[in-house]
Amino acid sequence: xxxxxxxxxxxxxxxxxxxxxxxxxxxxxxxxxxxxxxxxxxxxxxxxxxxxxxxxxxxxxxxxxxxxxxxxxxxxxxxxxxxxxxxxxxxxxxxxxxxxxxxxxxxxxxxxxxxxxxxxxxxxxxxxxxxxxxxxxxxxxxxxxxxxxxxxxxxxxxxxxxxxxxxxxxxxxxxxxxxxxxxxxxxxxxxxxxxxxxxxxxxxxxxxxxxxxxxxxxxxxxxxxxxxxxxxxxxxxxxxxxxxxxxxxxxxxxxxxxxxxxxxxxxxxxxxxxxxxxxxxxxxxxxxxxxxxxxxxxxxxxxxxxxxxxxxxxxxxxxxxxxxxxxxxxxxxxxxxxxxxxx
Amino acid sequence: xxxxxxxxxxxxxxxxxxxxxxxxxxxxxxxxxxxxxxxxxxxxxxxxxxxxxxxxxxxxxxxxxxxxxxxxxxxxxxxxxxxxxxxxxxxxxxxxxxxxxxxxxxxxxxxxxxxxxxxxxxxxxxxxxxxxxxxxxxxxxxxxxxxxxxxxxxxxxxxxxxxxxxxxxxxxxxxxxxxxxxxxxxxxxxxxxxxxxxxxxxxxxxxxxxxxxxxxxxxxxxxxxxxxxxxxxxxxxxxxxxxxxxxxxxxxxxxxxxxxxxxxxx
Ligand code: SF4
Ligand code: SF4
Numbered sequence: 295x296x297x298x299x300x301x302x303x304x305x306x307x308x309x310x311x312x313x314x315x316x317x318x319x320x321x322x323x324x325x326x327x328x329x330x331x332x333x334x335x336x337x338x339x340x341x342x343x344x345x346x347x348x349x350x351x352x353x354x355x356x357x358x359x360x361x362x363x364x365x366x367x368x369x370x371x372x373x374x375x376x377x378x379x380x381x382x383x384x385x386x387x388x389x390x391x392x393x394x395x396x397x398x399x400x401x402x403x404x405x406x407x408x409x410x411x412x413x414x415x416x417x418x419x420x421x422x423x424x425x426x427x428x429x430x431x432x433x434x435x436x437x438x439x440x441x442x443x444x445x446x447x448x449x450x451x452x453x454x455x456x457x458x459x460x461x462x463x464x465x466x467x468x469x470x471x472x473x474x475x476x477x478x479x480x481x482x483x484x485x486x487x488x489x490x491x492x493x494x495x496x497x498x499x500x501x502x503x504x505x506x507x508x509x510x511x512x513x514x515x516x517x518x519x520x521x522x523x524x525x526x527x528x529x530x531x532x533x534x535x536x537x538x539x540x541x542x543x544x545x546x547x548x549x550x551x552x553x554x555x556x557x558x559x560x561x562x563x564x565x566x567x568x569x570x571x572x573x574x575x576x577x578x579x580x581x582x583x584x585x586x587x588x589x590x591x592x593x594x595x596x597x598x599x600x601x602x603x604x605x606x607x608x609x610x611x612x613x614x615x616x617x618x619x620x621x622x623x624x625x626x627x628x629x630x631x632x633x634x635x636x637x
Numbered sequence: 638x639x640x641x642x643x644x645x646x647x648x649x650x651x652x653x654x655x656x657x658x659x660x661x662x663x664x665x666x667x668x669x670x671x672x673x674x675x676x677x678x679x680x681x682x683x684x685x686x687x688x689x690x691x692x693x694x695x696x697x698x699x700x701x702x703x704x705x706x707x708x709x710x711x712x713x714x715x716x717x718x719x720x721x722x723x724x725x726x727x728x729x730x731x732x733x734x735x736x737x738x739x740x741x742x743x744x745x746x747x748x749x750x751x752x753x754x755x756x757x758x759x760x761x762x763x764x765x766x767x768x769x770x771x772x773x774x775x776x777x778x779x780x781x782x783x784x785x786x787x788x789x790x791x792x793x794x795x796x797x798x799x800x801x802x803x804x805x806x807x808x809x810x811x812x813x814x815x816x817x818x819x820x821x822x823x824x825x826x827x828x829x830x831x832x833x834x835x836x837x838x839x840x841x842x843x844x845x846x847x848x849x850x851x852x853x854x855x856x857x858x859x860x861x862x863x864x865x866x867x868x869x870x871x872x873x874x875x876x877x878x879x880x881x882x883x884x885x886x887x888x889x890x891x892x893x894x895x896x897x898x899x900x901x902x903x
Contacts, residue, residue, distance in 0.1 A: 379691070397836075402873075404875075404876065405878060406701075406703070406876050406878050406879065407879035407880075407881075408705065408879055410879060410882075411698055411705055411879045412705040412706060415705050415706050416706065426882065471894075473894045473895065474894065475882065475884065475891035475894065476881065477878070477880070477881050478878065480875035480877060481876060482873070482875065584844065585844065586841060586842065586843070588706065591706075591841040592703075592705055592706070593839065594675070594676040594839075594858070594873075594876070595676070595858060595873055596837070596838045596840070596853060600844060602846075608844075609834075609835050612834050612836050613836050616831070617836070
């Protein structure tokens, strides 16, 4: 890779937006960046070609099968070189007759956050001091205070002099909105329960509606995916998601080579770059091969179930048939395929 | 393991001195740890090893020692074996991790069964009434905590009276420690049904119909002796959680989410 190009690309490749902007400034006569790269004095190196082709590839969804194969092979070479091991980038399409759904037993979850860390290990998120990205968040929900002493005896907030609705300022059974950063020695705690959240793979995803470049879309198996190469980092989707599921790579992702999981999917856990959005994909690299997601497998209490919503014999359908279930923010008509259940 | 706890003075009885299990429970994880645990700390240990060049059987959390990733979900498993009721596993491959090596890992169970509790040396108990524990308080770590069925369950309701390496079903038939579900299911029918349907308990492997699955059995998650976990009434022993997420840039602590909002109204 030439010196100039390193400058343009950054160590791990950089976002499309970044590239175009910088490339533009290099070619004052507003010749395209392509021309500049093509006239690179040392274009022979494999990596130079790869980055050129990668930066100017189509939106993944519009690619022909051959173009997809090319894109994937390019990436396999680049990643294998970067991480010093054989990296596979899968391009498996959605399986016929499959619609993925998920069910989480909220009664069982002990809040151990093992799913969170297993997801990070599986999906090559950024880790380390500078930028830590986690796709699952586990909220600690307090059960509330119901002791007589805790109640506001007056019933009138003194400072205000008017009653604005009962014991509004110190009601019985105050419940916190949910704590992200809880850190007790041991879980589960006596006075709390836990509510894990991740991408709900909505059937009508608000994030897809707002994406100006249509780089995030719903695949036929119901998984909402992102073509990281076309993400311009505008973060509209982050604002639109009612479930706080999307994360942004503010900096260069930090993924140590020896911890990198080489079994990847183009639309899933392949290494991401600075300036793009990412989120849970129901481990597309695993589930499209028939394997359960990392979080389903790792949960020590077996609170997580997933499977094919179109198959009445699947785990998730059996949960829907026999347990009490609910979805988060069903009022928004997002139709999440992530269900919570109780015995 | 086999101890009975009544209110007030503890009158306990030890029939079986096995499974000195609790040792690992409170230990902190060392960096060089060669074993990690799956669900129950101390009683579902796995030893890390390479299954093929560069691929480990498990990846573990450096903080809690819990398994985070199975390189091969079927490593060290055996066929689940016959089940009395038809369910999914009759048409797809179902495997379990044998419990016997975990439970009898120090061979105490086998030795006790042969040397003493063979129906002769220690006489066969005349009845199932609870008696004061005379021996083995030291080697049966759960001995003061037998709490199962609020006192209605007693050692020989589950354990074989003379063949100490076996459990029993309602008819007194031997049940292997590898198939505890056959024993637990005799009372916990509804849970048993959900478990057979795959929606209670844990499974790993292939979600696809017909795909191979490893099933977790009852005692891989629950402690049958202290199943209520004291006053917590939880079914699961407490574990160390993995660390909290990183605070957003510029935020020095998470106090904002710890208050109850009363401050705002004042
Ligand atoms: S399904 Fe996979 S990607 Fe999604 S949260 Fe679970 S582990 Fe992470
Ligand atoms: S691993 Fe399971 S029990 Fe632990 S926080 Fe996640 S869902 Fe809850």
